[in-house]
Amino acid sequence: MDWRTFAEQMADLARGLLAQDSVGATLERITDCATRLVPGCDAAGILLLDAKGAQTLAPTERLVIDSDRLQERLRQGPCYDAARVQGGERVFRITDFRADHPRWPAYVSRARELGIGSMMGFLLYTEGEDLGALDLYSRHPGAFDEASETAGWLLASHAAVAFSAARTHAQMEQAVATRHVIGEAMGILMGTHGLTEDQAFGVLRRYSQEHNVKLREVARRVCEGGGPPA
Numbered sequence: 001m002d003w004r005t006f007a008e009q010m011a012d013l014a015r016g017l018l019a020q021d022s023v024g025a026t027l028e029r030i031t032d033c034a035t036r037l038v039p040g041c042d043a044a045g046i047l048l049l050d051a052k053g054a055q056t057l058a059p060t061e062r063l064v065i066d067s068d069r070l071q072e073r074l075r076q077g078p079c080y081d082a083a084r085v086q087g088g089e090r091v092f093r094i095t096d097f098r099a100d101h102p103r104w105p106a107y108v109s110r111a112r113e114l115g116i117g118s119m120m121g122f123l124l125y126t127e128g129e130d131l132g133a134l135d136l137y138s139r140h141p142g143a144f145d146e147a148s149e150t151a152g153w154l155l156a157s158h159a160a161v162a163f164s165a166a167r168t169h170a171q172m173e174q175a176v177a178t179r180h181v182i183g184e185a186m187g188i189l190m191g192t193h194g195l196t197e198d199q200a201f202g203v204l205r206r207y208s209q210e211h212n213v214k215l216r217e218v219a220r221r222v223c224e225g226g227g228p229p230a
Contacts, residue, residue, distance in 0.1 A: 001039060001147040009037055010154060017162035027058035030159040034136055035060055038151045040143030041136045046124070046163075047071070047079045048132035054080070063137060066114050070107060077107040079121035079135040091153060092121040096141040117141040120149060122156035124163060134159055178216045185219035 013033050020026040027046055034044035045064030046057040054072040056065045071077030078092030094101060094108065097116050101108040111119075117140040121133045134156045138144060144152075182204065189200040204222070208215045 001151070006037065006151060006154075009033075010158060013037070013155075014158055014162075017158065020162075023163070024058070026162050030134070030155070030162065031058040031060050034134065034152070034155055037155060038136055039145070039148045040118070040138045040140070041148070041152075042139050042143075043137040045135050046132050046159075047121075047135055049080075057132070063114060063116070064135060067111055067116065067119075067135065067137065070110055070114070074106050074110070076104045077111075077121075078104065078119065079133045080107075081121070090123040091149060093144060093149060094119050095144065098141055115139055118143045120144050120152050122152055124156055124160040178219075181216060181223060182219040185222035188222055 013029075017026055017029055020029055031044040031046065035041050038044075043059070043061040043063050045059035045068065047068050048055045048057055054068055056068040059065050059068075067077070068079070071080035078094060081092060094104070095118055097108055097112045097118060116137055118138045120136045122136075124132050124134055134152070136144070136148075136152055182201075185204060186197060186200040189195050189203055190197065193200075195203070204215060204218050207213070208218045211218075
């Protein structure tokens with residue numbers, strides 16, 4: 001492993017991640033780089049667990065999706081554990097899928113049928129924020145060694161920061177867009193019905209609460225219809 005070259009590639013990656021224009025593009029850049037920068041890696045993806053269940057983000061191959069679905073169905077597996085366990089291990093590795101594994105016996109035996117030879121999972125986290133797990137797969141047993149694990153961990157560290165920053169930026173953009181559409185709707189109500197700013201906002205809020213519709217959606221209906229939400 002030429003660590004100097006790897007460091008240069010990671011520096012280029014860090015700059016490239018910050019230049020992406022969406023969360024999805026950021027994650028796709030991360031998983032694509034994993035297959036090129038981590039020795040032995042044939043496929044990669046990010047597993048996210050939330051209230052909706054497991055989500056596979058930016059998979060480079062179908063193999064990643066099938067593995068994540070298997071882990072979710074069995075509720076076991078290295079990347080599933082990395083994504084859900086808080087304060088636990090941050091790196092998982094299965095060296096050889098030809099052998100039984102005491103920790104994830106059901107997953108390993110079934111994943112072998114998917115053509116997985118070895119894999120690693122890295123928790124993506126920043127201070128006080130767990131973001132999921134970066135999954136790295138190889139079709140060959142014994143493909144990942146200590147150098148692969150170190151490279152994967154460094155990539156995961158960069159990925160976590162970039163993922164968090166991209167998500168924060170997207171949330172800020174959404175907040176600005178929401179504020180804009182609400183302001184536009186209030187202006188319509190004020191101009192059409194002679195309401196004050198507080199009264200116009202009150203109309204939107206009451207409709208939102210009474211009909212269990214998000215405030216942004218209520219405002220959008222007003223903007224499209226030119227009057228109070230129907």
